[in-house]
Amino acid sequence: MLDQVFALTYLPIGRKAQVIKVGTEGLIRNRLLDLGFVPSAIVEAIRKSPAGDPIAYRIRGAVIALRSEESRQIQVRVVD
């Protein structure tokens, strides 16, 4: 899966990836960028909530939980 670009939602727990693109428009996009999901940033999937959604990610020194409808908008490529 090394060269593949896929949605952050599918990043396995414990793996790191690089943000390639934030696909959505408007306020949700602004929000994701403000949370640190900008192209080239490194993101790590930390853990799933009991229901599997949201998932907690480490990004730029903070832990941020995203719902799958948000993480689906973020395209990433595995780096480790």
Add this chain to the structure above:
Amino acid sequence: MQVTGLQEFLERIEENKGDAVIALAGNPNTGKSTVFNSLTGLNQHTGNWPGKTVVFAKGSYRYKKKNITLVDLPGAYSLLANSADEQVARDFICFGKPDATVVVVDATCLERNLNLALQVMEITPQTILCVNLIDEAKRKKMAIDFSKLADLLGVPVIPTVARDKVGLLDLKESIHRVVFEKQLLQPRRIVYNKVIESAIEKIQEEVEVLVHGSLNSRWVALRLLDGDPTIIREIFNHLQRMDPGDQQSKRALKVVEDCG
């Protein structure tokens, strides 16, 4: 998610506000309340969320014969305000008209933290960057060039270890200079792409007429372009507070309310 009570809080700040009001803003957990407690000597970690600032806290200190009111704000990643906490912080910075805003950032993750700092600088030139937790940065062997950072941003940059009261005198001095000695600040302005800049140019003049100096017209123009109804509503609420007789903002507010 609407947070009410801004008006009431502003009135409370207005009483005994002393010679200046300074807002303390920043991402969650960067040490704002630690700075606040060290400067004011007030212990205010009381709300129903221990260790987390969810309400405004107000305190004061005296420096060089001036009485300074400090306002400790809840942590925010963004002034777009997605949570009640962020809305409280945003409304105060945007509409509370503090004489200066100190943005407390975490030295170990500047990249993330500078986003909010830039957003604050877009609203007000009266911004001071307090780079806190430099002990942690040193421990992680991170070297930060503070004077270069100050040059790049165009605002004062003060390194601190708030927990050990390191750098807080420098911070008080910097606040004093910005507020009372009118130190000229020229924060770096973010230039957007051509499409956005020309859209700003198109509406800014009319926005200027609407806000007549009580808000930064470039910032208001940007928010109108964003189209976030909650902040647009607050902008017109603010204009109504400033001038209840102003028919234009009253009409605008009605349009926003009707759009939901």
